Amino acid sequence: MAAYPDNLHYTKDHEWIRAEGDAGIVGITDFAQEQLGDVVHVQLPRVGEKFSAHDTFGEVESVKTFSELYTPVSGEVVEVNEALVDSPELVNSSPYGDGWMIKIKLSDSGELDRLLSASEYEDFIESQKEE
Amino acid sequence: MSTEQLKKTALNEAHRKLNGRMIDFGGWDMPVQYPAGTIVEHTTVRTAAGIFDVSHMGEIDISGPQALPLIQHLTSNDAAKLVDGQIQYSALTYPEGTFVDDILVHRFAADHYFLCVNASNTDKDYEWIQGKASGFDAAVKNLSANYTQLAIQGPKALGVLQQLTDADLSEIKYYWFVRDRVDGVPAIIARTGYTGEDGFEIYFDPNESERIWNKILEVGKSYGLIPCGLAARNTLRLEAKMALYGNDIDHTTTVLEADLGWICKLGKDDFIGRDRLAEQKENGLTRKLIGFEVIDKGIARDHCPIFIEGEEAGIVTSGSPAPFLKKNIGLAYLPIEQTAIGTHFEIDVRGRRLAAAVVQTPFYKRSK
Numbered sequence: 001m002a003a004y005p006d007n008l009h010y011t012k013d014h015e016w017i018r019a020e021g022d023a024g025i026v027g028i029t030d031f032a033q034e035q036l037g038d039v040v041h042v043q044l045p046r047v048g049e050k051f052s053a054h055d056t057f058g059e060v061e062s063v064k065t066f067s068e069l070y071t072p073v074s075g076e077v078v079e080v081n082e083a084l085v086d087s088p089e090l091v092n093s094s095p096y097g098d099g100w101m102i103k104i105k106l107s108d109s110g111e112l113d114r115l116l117s118a119s120e121y122e123d124f125i126e127s128q129k130e131e
Numbered sequence: 132m133s134t135e136q137l138k139k140t141a142l143n144e145a146h147r148k149l150n151g152r153m154i155d156f157g158g159w160d161m162p163v164q165y166p167a168g169t170i171v172e173h174t175t176v177r178t179a180a181g182i183f184d185v186s187h188m189g190e191i192d193i194s195g196p197q198a199l200p201l202i203q204h205l206t207s208n209d210a211a212k213l214v215d216g217q218i219q220y221s222a223l224t225y226p227e228g229t230f231v232d233d234i235l236v237h238r239f240a241a242d243h244y245f246l247c248v249n250a251s252n253t254d255k256d257y258e259w260i261q262g263k264a265s266g267f268d269a270a271v272k273n274l275s276a277n278y279t280q281l282a283i284q285g286p287k288a289l290g291v292l293q294q295l296t297d298a299d300l301s302e303i304k305y306y307w308f309v310r311d312r313v314d315g316v317p318a319i320i321a322r323t324g325y326t327g328e329d330g331f332e333i334y335f336d337p338n339e340s341e342r343i344w345n346k347i348l349e350v351g352k353s354y355g356l357i358p359c360g361l362a363a364r365n366t367l368r369l370e371a372k373m374a375l376y377g378n379d380i381d382h383t384t385t386v387l388e389a390d391l392g393w394i395c396k397l398g399k400d401d402f403i404g405r406d407r408l409a410e411q412k413e414n415g416l417t418r419k420l421i422g423f424e425v426i427d428k429g430i431a432r433d434h435c436p437i438f439i440e441g442e443e444a445g446i447v448t449s450g451s452p453a454p455f456l457k458k459n460i461g462l463a464y465l466p467i468e469q470t471a472i473g474t475h476f477e478i479d480v481r482g483r484r485l486a487a488a489v490v491q492t493p494f495y496k497r498s499k
Binding site (some may be wrong): 037038043047061062063064066092 | 427429430432451452454
């Protein structure tokens with residue numbers, strides 16, 4: 001599996017979003033899960049909560065540390081990944097698949113175009129590593 | 132800080148080859164975990180074996196006719212009880228009865244001792260000991276650069292290490308050591324550790340580091356041994372309620388407050404801090420280090436404030452998920468009247484108040 005699939009949009013906060021009709025599936029990147037280490041708890045919002053782009057929608061905790069989760073786009077949460085309550089390790093084992101976090105109904109699909117492409121995100125990661 | 136300025140152990144390259152994730156650990160470039168991850172590393176030490184590079188730890192050698200009187204003056208435990216080949220957990224104490232450091236004292240001979248001290252305290256300890264040694268006929272040497280220290284820990288540690296030494300490891304009791312060879316290399320082989328498991332810590336010539344490290348990984352494979360990083364070392368020691376200098380103990384906490392009365396031998400000859408500790412024992416403690424379990428869903432982290440009946444009553448000194456126990460646990464100093472087992476209190480975790488309770492420690496105790 002590629003570390004950064006081409007069909008996703010990325011943020012500098014290490015979230016990804018995959019468009020599905022008028023909604024988007026959101027999770028954290030392979031880089032993010034690797035930096036966190038073993039994920040032991042994911043705090044997610046309730047269905048129906050509304051967020052603007054860059055709002056904090058939850059929290060992910062690993063053995064060593066925690067990190068806030070930011071919505072890549074504005075919209076309303078229409079589904080959350082309940083499987084993460086009992087199996088938070090899915091975020092590590094399948095960051096782009098079973099480890100997804102929320103499904104959000106987009107208020108403005110134009111916001112997706114302002115996010116990073118896979119290659120832009122990869123360049124961003126590389127530039128971070130060099131610092 | 133760029134990695135150029137960080138101190139490196141002789142195994143730095145070996146960790147990188149194993150894809151260890153390197154972090155700045157108190158000025159040392161050390162592996163926090165390997166690809167297996169902290170939870171697997173932790174549980175493998177509980178069920179099989181793990182190897183840790185702990186060469187950042189310091190070694191201080193004290194020898195001479197008055198080596199023992201000097202150590203007795205500097206430490207709270209009674210080093211006169213040691214015989215050759217025996218090890219003692221102890222504290223280097225300030226006049227206030229607080230910690231310069233917590234250390235292991237190894238007795239080579241009646242006039243020769245070997246101290247294992249915390250990495251970040253090595254220079255401070257050495258200067259402290261030097262400063263107090265002037266009236267004693269004893270030589271103090273910082274030999275930290277002369278040793279690689281590896282910890283092989285877990286129920287299978289003995290089986291692994293026995294493949295590489297003629298010393299009969301089953302004959303070495305807990306907190307004893309021998310000077311023998313590991314794969315032909317002269318080594319101190321001590322039955323000690325910082326994980327709550329059986330295991331060994333070995334000290335040897337850094338030039339042999341990579342060869343010995345690889346050899347242990349190789350013979351350990353069939354026993355399930357894996358390399359483990361400092362994150363697992365921290366969660367393992369926390370489950371076993373072993374104090375961490377800089378978190379749970381430091382220059383502001385006394386040996387008695389840290390619940391380490393058993394290394395505080397007030398009956399021995401005078402030592403630095405003795406009067407203050409005797410006074411504290413006489414008058415009673417006002418606070419004590421306790422272990423807690425978080426009752427609500429959530430993880431208490433280091434430095435989270437603690438509230439009792441709405442009043443701030445302390446801070447979490449170490450807080451983490453406990454990977455083997457599958458609970459969220461921690462250590463904290465609480466007012467003495469709140470330290471009974473079962474006492475409930477609240478921990479503020481980034482604005483959320485989590486219920487917690489004082490529990491029996493150690494959280495984890497291995498079955499013999």
